[in-house]
Amino acid sequence: MVRRRRAAFLPPNPKTYIVQATKLTSKEVYAYPDGRKETVLRGINLEIRRGECWGIVSNEPFESELLLEIVGSVRPYGEGRCILVERGMMRRKRAILPHVFFISDGVSLPTNMNTLEYLMYVTSHSKLAAQPRQAVILKLLLSSNLYYLTLVPIKYLSRAEKAAVCLMTASLSGALLVIFSVAGLKFDERLSGGIRKLSDIITNRGGAMLIGSGDCDMVQTVCSHAAFLLDGELTHHGAVNEVMSYLDKRAFILRSRNPQRLATALQAAEPALDVRVYGEEVHLYDDRSEPITEAELLALLLHTGETVESLQKSTKTLGNAFKEVVSGHDL
Amino acid sequence: MIYDTNFIRKEFRNAYMQQQVSRKRQFFLGIFLGLLTFAIYFSLQTLKESVINDVAPFLLLSSYFSTLYIYLFLSLMFNIIYYISNYEYMTFIEVMHNRWYTLVQLGYPPLKLVGSKIIARIISQAAIYSIGYIATIFISSFLKFPLVLDYLLTMYLMGLIDIVLLAMVSLTASLYMRDLLNARYLVGMLGIMLVAFKFLSNYYSILENRSLMVNVRNMFDWSQSFYMYIAMACILFCVVICLVRGRQLAQLFNPPMLQTLPLLTQKPSGTVVLISADADRKNIRSLEAQSTPTRYAKKWSIATVVTSILIITLIASMLLINVAVLAFGYASPEKETSIYGIVPYVFQSSTMEPAIMNNDIAFFRKLDSQATLSVGDVLLFKDMSGQVDVASLVAFTTDEVTGELTGQMKVDILNYIDERYRGVAAQVIDRSQVYGVHVSNNRWFGAIVLFANTTLGRLVLLLIPTFLIFFYDPIIKMFRNLTEEKA
Known part of the structure; x- marks a missing residue:
């Protein structure tokens, strides 16, 4: 039946939307202790095209999981509209759709196999013979830099590694939308790099990927687009670089033995600067049209007579951008 | 490969x-x-x-x-x-x-x-x-x-x-x-x-x-x-x-x-997510997430109660059998010791069938010298050589001349394989030799005692309860690990 449905499914043209959510509202509501009720997701507008990889970063993991479940047709939504691959959404929820591959903690893997064997096992129904199929899978493991997982029994993999193995199966499928709901997981650099490669495979063949995660570093590495989901609303979204450059205004990080004194001196010398103290660090935020340069900062330090232990030019990250948004700055 | x-x-x-x-x-x-x-x-x-x-x-x-x-x-x-x-x-x-x-x-x-x-x-x-x-x-x-x-x-x-x-x-x-x-x-x-x-x-x-x-x-x-x-x-x-x-x-x-609901990390304590706006927060099935983890009291489901009762019954019955076997060793007919006036006897003979079957546990009430006996009673006594014997009272012997009771009695076994030899095993004993009269016997208990005295019986009845008592915690942990879903 799945095969029949797959055959009936016509591939959309390259410019089509994979997901079109308009004013999407969840059925679920928050019930606060004072008796007040509030809808969990409100007015979500999200458009994902072919070839895009979106990361939804939320400070409340439940909210991003809920959004991804709604988009993946696992849960019904309240109001608004959500269209999957320009074909609407099935009324019957939780049905496995050939064009949507949903990965979450709820998908468990058999523990009595290693990664390579598992990938061979799930692809055993394909018409490709075992030998060339194994070659394809090994190539995938090598190209994604996840080859170190090849012969590791699944029972010894971490939850993040298991999720990556699941994503590998998704990259072997023909699904147009891969939903990767991993809000509670933390990915190291190597895994993030592997996920990036797998996401490239999915997007390069005309599919799209939607990641729900609290791991900003992974989202920054993997995704082409990012969206911040705060208090049930998508507050900021766009290309990752744009989001970072627009929201991450931190210019310099200074280390000092007396950070409070340094901050006060810098603020007094240049009132236009936003100076904040985080432990032994002093962070300089600069929202002016012409940001402060290293030379100007050194001149400022000479002027104040303060000494610093280290001075570092801040690189823009999605994590900082998200922190900025969460802490209410730059809104 | x-x-x-x-x-x-x-x-x-x-x-x-x-x-x-x-x-x-x-x-x-x-x-x-x-x-x-x-x-x-x-x-x-x-x-x-x-x-x-x-x-x-x-x-x-x-x-x-x-x-x-x-x-x-x-x-x-x-x-x-x-x-x-x-x-x-x-x-x-x-x-x-x-x-x-x-x-x-x-x-x-x-x-x-x-x-x-x-x-x-x-x-x-x-x-x-x-x-x-x-x-x-x-x-x-x-x-x-x-x-x-x-x-x-x-x-x-x-x-x-x-x-x-x-x-x-x-x-x-x-x-x-x-x-x-x-x-x-x-x-x-x-x-x-x-x-x-x-x-x-x-x-x-x-x-x-x-x-x-x-x-x-x-x-x-x-x-x-x-x-x-x-x-x-x-x-x-x-x-x-x-x-x-x-x-x-x-x-x-x-x-x-899910064993517990997902946790809300940013919401005030006491906040829950309901499945819909109409749902009641008191109904556990309406809940999707919560801000404070529920501290579940240790639940005693019917299944765990039944299992606990079964395990306790199993251990207790095995220990009881061991205690009984020890008690039978203490209260033996040879030593003429009793438990509350009852002498248990593992009867390994077919001579008293059908009253006492082979390998039955027979219980004899201990008698003093004044107790009255009647014909048909199954008696526990020591014969002239001091061996423990069981036989049925056939008659009280009388003096051939005076016709008075001599204080002795004739006893005989009940079951002869060949009826032609009935009476061969009969013997005359003195009243003072008798110290017990048969009150009842149990066939199943006899089989259990018999089993308890075999090597396998000792292993089963002694080792298993000992193992269960001393290794209760590791066993429970092992079963818990078995039942927990592997992530």
Whole structure:
């Protein structure tokens, strides 16, 4: 039946939307202790095209999981509209759709196999013979830099590694939308790099990927687009670089033995600067049209007579951008 | 190395990493069952002169029939335990855990998956059963029993149907039970119900009868037992349910089974997520997430209470038997010591049948010299050589001249193998030699004491409760690990 449905499914043209959510509202509501009720997701507008990889970063993991479940047709939504691959959404929820591959903690893997064997096992129904199929899978493991997982029994993999193995199966499928709901997981650099490669495979063949995660570093590495989901609303979204450059205004990080004194001196010398103290660090935020340069900062330090232990030019990250948004700055 | 694992191969290897290991385990499990059958058969032989011989003579025959009968029961019990311990791999619970999700996504037809699973389970369990059956026949052949082929096939089929029925019922139940612990209890309950149903349907009265087992048609004779028809109908029904419901579930993404609700990290304490605006927060089923983790009190479900009671009863009864055996050693007829005036005596003779059967526990009330006796009483006394003896009071002896009672009495045994010799064992004893009169006897307790004095009996009745008492915590932890879903 799945095969029949797959055959009936016509591939959309390259410019089509994979997901079109308009004013999407969840059925679920928050019930606060004072008796007040509030809808969990409100007015979500999200458009994902072919070839895009979106990361939804939320400070409340439940909210991003809920959004991804709604988009993946696992849960019904309240109001608004959500269209999957320009074909609407099935009324019957939780049905496995050939064009949507949903990965979450709820998908468990058999523990009595290693990664390579598992990938061979799930692809055993394909018409490709075992030998060339194994070659394809090994190539995938090598190209994604996840080859170190090849012969590791699944029972010894971490939850993040298991999720990556699941994503590998998704990259072997023909699904147009891969939903990767991993809000509670933390990915190291190597895994993030592997996920990036797998996401490239999915997007390069005309599919799209939607990641729900609290791991900003992974989202920054993997995704082409990012969206911040705060208090049930998508507050900021766009290309990752744009989001970072627009929201991450931190210019310099200074280390000092007396950070409070340094901050006060810098603020007094240049009132236009936003100076904040985080432990032994002093962070300089600069929202002016012409940001402060290293030379100007050194001149400022000479002027104040303060000494610093280290001075570092801040690189823009999605994590900082998200922190900025969460802490209410730059809104 | 080329991995060519497909679904059916994965099913055949059960929970093991390698096919070869799984095959070896299956083979050795079968052999183990055959050896265990033989051990039980030999243990039962030590109880041949006890009540067991009266109630279940078919277990003690010098025949293949007895060993195979024991094997059929043992293999059913083994399968129940096997399903409980390997539930996660052997049933459809993996569908609930979305373990088929990627397979269906990558083109496996759900119906084929369900069908393959059923076939693999039946073949796999039948293989262990068949190896065990052959092993039992092979080991029994060393005892040089006469080989009667007539009932071998019938008995094999009977056992096989039990295995298939258990497999199908467990598979079907797993499609409706999401919680692993409850599902395991359910399999245990189903196994017990299966045995109970066999008793009720007169199944065992046919199986126990060698002459009936010669003809396989007797098992399908409705007038004798309806078990086979119900079993076949059950199997068919379960197959249909599995195919329909299994296929339906395999096409869905099943929500994960959560032990606790997801936590809200940014919301004020006491906030919950309700399934809809109309839902009531007091209803646990309406909750989707919460800000403070629920501190569940240790719940005592019916299943845990029943298990605890069963384990405590088992330990207590085993310890009681040991205490009783020790008490019998203390209160022995030889030492003339008693417990509350009662002298227990393991009577290992057939001389007092039918009053006291061979290997019965006989209880004698201790007498003082003033107690009155009457003819017909079964007396405990020490004969002239000081040996403990039991005999029935036949008459009080009188002086031939005066006709007065001499204070002596004539006693005799009750059971003579050859009636021509009746009276040969009669003896005259003095009243002072008598120190007990028979009040009652127990056949089953006699058999238990007899078993407790065998090597296996000592192992079972002493080691198991000791092990359960001292290693309670590690055992409970092991079972908890077994029942917890592997992430």
